[in-house]
Amino acid sequence: MFGAVARPASVPGCPHCVEPGEQACLLSGPVSAIEAGSLARYAAKALTTWGDVPAFRYFLPRLLECAAADAFSYPDPEIVLGKLTVAGWHGWPGGERAAVTAFLHAWWLDTLRRHPSRPPADTVLCAVAATGVDLTPFLDAWAALESEAAIAHLRDFVTDGLSGRRLTNAFWDRGAPAHAQVLAWLGDGPAARAVEAAFARESREPVLGLLADVHGRLPRS
Known part of the structure; x- marks a missing residue:
């Protein structure tokens, strides 16, 4: 279902929290190939200081895969899954x-x-x-x-x-x-x-x- 979500042209973040080049590793290839280590910082900051809901929906399949595999040293799975509530997923x-x-x-x-x-x-x-x-x-x-x-x-x-x-x-x-x-x-x-x-x-x-x-x-x- 999420394969139809458009790939964002960019994923801007708070300039005090996200380095200008950090989004490059998120958009350089297919979402399924993003390294867990590269995605972890986005996972921690998503919807607060980095990116919007459309970008979150695009990255969500890989975020869930990494959370289920406990692939992030941080953030914890509870934080990652809690962002669904922040994103208002019940209205998707x-x-x-x-x-x-x-x-x-x-x-x-x-x-x-x-x-x-x-x-x-x-x-x-x-x-x-x-x-x-x-x-x-x-x-x-x-x-x-x-x-x-x-x-x-x-x-x-x-x-x-x-x-x-x-x-x-x-x-x-x-x-x-x-x-x-x-x-x-x-x-x-x-x-x-x-x-x-x-x-x-x-x-x-x-x-x-x-x-x-x-x-x-x-x-x-």
Whole structure:
């Protein structure tokens, strides 16, 4: 869908933040070939001090690819995905919105299938939340606990990503509905029911150990 977005003639930025020649590496070849190291500075400054929304839409497929691969030392995936909200992507053409949504779901499902993953599930879920989408289908997919990897991710999340009634990733907007939604999923029953259902069908001792660890760490309302 984004292949139809016009290549910008230039990507001007704040003269105090962007060197005059920095945009050259962004426009010297196809967007798919831009080196992650070259794109990182643009990713950090996009829509604040460098470039406009049309330019962001042009670079978006490569930005998402790099974020999903954790290819930037900075900015973090949560920052990159949060720029979609700044760009007002919920008002973009339907095909572009559908492409972004499909990417988010594919990234999340791929994460749940691999453990350890880079970036970890905590980062991916926070990055998805930064786009402003409803997290219900993402949490439902996790609640299926279809693999040992998904269970291990949940163990990591309740061990390192949760402190009382607070998610510890610094990029969570703790006043946003998504933060409350994840806490409710963890503490008001859905996650516990998912763990109990997994207990009932599981026989492997290592996986049962993971499930017991998760169950013991889930917050109680």
